[in-house]
Amino acid sequence: MVNADAQLFTIEGLSAALIMIMTVFIVVNTTSVYTPGDAHISDMQLEILGTDALRMMDVPESYGTRSLLRTIIEENKFETFNGTFLNYTNNRTLLGPDHIKYNASYTCRNTADDSISTIVLGGSQTLTGTEHPVRVTKWVRVKTNICGPIAQDRAVLMEVLLWRD
C-alpha cells in the first residue's frame, strides 16, 4: 500500500516553485527596462541644454540689432558659432569643461523650385556612428540672399546634433 501522508507537501513544493519562477521572470524583466529609462533622462537634459544655448544665441543684444545666430548664418561665421556654442554648453561651475560635442547645419528653401537645401556649418568633432546624439533645432529669421537670388526676409532652421563624448 502506497503511503499518501505527504501529498500536501508535494502540492506546496510545486506551487512554491511556480511562484518563485514567475517572480524571477518578472524581476529579470524589470532590470532590463532600467537602461532605456535612464537614457531618456540624460537625453532630455542634453536637449534642454542645447535648446537653451541656441535660444541665448538668437536673442539680440538690443532692440533693432541682429542676433548672434542671425549674424553667423548671414555671414557664415563658423568660428564664432563654434566658440560661443561650446562656451555655453561646456562651462561648468568649479569643474573643468564638460565634453559635449556637436555638429551644426541649417536648412533653407530654394525660392526657384521650393526644394530644401541643408548647408553644413561645421562641428567640433566628426560623427562616427557610435555616438548617441540628440537633435535640437532653432528657427532663425534672417535677411540675406540665402537659397535665392534676392536678399530678403527669410526663415531658416538651424539644426544641431549634440552628444556627450
Added chain:
Amino acid sequence: MARLNDDAQWIILMGFIVSFSIFFLALVLNQSTVVGQTTAEGVIEFPKNDIRDLSDAITSNITGPNEAVVLEDFRRIALNRKNAVVNYSITPADDYTIVKVHYNNGVTIYEENWTSLYY
C-alpha cells in the same frame, strides 16, 4: 482523508501568504519602472520647444515686406525637417495685429491666437 494528519496546515497557509506577497511586490516594482519610462517618453515626445520656438520666430517679425516668402519657408522646412504641418496667418486690425499659428506633427495639434499691440 480522516486518516491524514492535518496538524501543520498553517505552515502551508503561511507559505502561500509569503509567496504571494513577494510576487505582488515584484509586480509593483515591475510596473513602477514601466510607468517611469512612459512618462519620460511622453515628456520627450511633446514638442514643447518646437512650438515655443516656432511661435517666437513667427511673431518676432510680422511686418516684413515679403511675408509670403517667409510663410512658404516655414511651411516647407517644417514639413521636410520636423515632420510637422505648420501654417499661420497674419491679419492686421485697427491698431494691432492678429497672428493665428497652426501646428500639427501627427501626435500633437496646437493652435495659437497671438495678438500684438505694438504695430
